[in-house]
Amino acid sequence: MSQAVATRDEASEVLTALLIPLADRQLLLPNTAVAELIAYRSPITSDGMPDWFLGQIAWRDLSLPLLSFELASGGSQPPREDVRVAVLNAIGGRPLLKFIALLVQGIPHAQKVSSDLPRADVALAPLELDAVQLGEQVARIPDLLALEQLLADAGLIE
Numbered sequence: 001m002s003q004a005v006a007t008r009d010e011a012s013e014v015l016t017a018l019l020i021p022l023a024d025r026q027l028l029l030p031n032t033a034v035a036e037l038i039a040y041r042s043p044i045t046s047d048g049m050p051d052w053f054l055g056q057i058a059w060r061d062l063s064l065p066l067l068s069f070e071l072a073s074g075g076s077q078p079p080r081e082d083v084r085v086a087v088l089n090a091i092g093g094r095p096l097l098k099f100i101a102l103l104v105q106g107i108p109h110a111q112k113v114s115s116d117l118p119r120a121d122v123a124l125a126p127l128e129l130d131a132v133q134l135g136e137q138v139a140r141i142p143d144l145l146a147l148e149q150l151l152a153d154a155g156l157i158e
Contacts, residue, residue, distance in 0.1 A: 028139035073127040
C-alpha cells in the first residue's frame with residue numbers, strides 16, 4: 001500500500017506545462033494558464049500607446065489586449081514570421097480583465113515538468129519570476145500578475 005501512496009505522491013509533483021516560444025526566449029506556463037492558441041489577427045491600434053501594447057483583438061465576442069512580452073520586459077521587437085496568439089487566463093481578479101492575448105513565435109509545446117526542476121543561472125528580465133533549465137534550453141517563468149499590473153498602470157484596464 002505504501003508503494004501506491006508513493007506513486008500517487010510522485011504523480012502529483014508532475015505538472016503539464018506549455019513551453020511558449022517567443023522571439024528572444026522561451027516562457028514556461030502551466031497548461032491551465034493558456035485558454036487557447038489562435039491564429040494571429042491584426043489588432044485595432046490607437047496612437048500614443050506603449051510599444052509593448054500591440055492593440056486590441058477580437059476573441060469569442062470579447063476585445064482582448066494584445067501584448068508583446070519581449071517589449072514589455074525590455075527586449076526587442078519580435079519578428080512577425082509564424083506568429084500566433086496565446087490567450088492567457090487573467091489571474092489578478094480584475095472584474096473587467098478575464099483574458100490577455102500574448103504574441104508568440106511558433107507553436108507552444110507541452111512539457112511534463114516536476115517540482116524539482118533545476119534553476120537556470122541567468123539574469124532575469126523585468127516580468128520574469130525565475131528561470132529553469134529544461135535539458136539544453138532555458139525557460140523563463142513569467143510574472144503574469146505583474147503583466148496585468150503593467151496594463152493597469154498604463155491605463156489600459158481598470
